[in-house]
Amino acid sequence: MRSDSQRSSVLGLRFFVCPRCETVYALPEEERCQRCGDVHLDEITRTMWDDSSFFSPDGNDD
Structure with missing residues (x-):
């Protein structure tokens, strides 16, 4: 068994x-956009597990 000093913590990623x-990031906490420098990122963690996140709205996924 590990002692308290040997335990590691895992940060949950947020999207x-x-x-x-429109750059997407997986980060433990909000930061500024590394591509364009915008200081505001919109959190989309709750929508990442929705099937519509993985398919195009017009149904053409080619």
């Missing part, structure tokens, strides 16, 4: 999208 350049 964010930059509204300016």
Whole structure:
């Protein structure tokens, strides 16, 4: 068994999208966009497990 000093912590990843350049990030907490420098990212964690996140709205997934 590990002692308290040997235990590691795992940070849960959250998903964010930059509204300016549409870059998506998986980060433990919100940061600025590394692509365009925008200081605001929109959190999309709750929608990431929705099937519509993985398929195009027009049904053409080619």
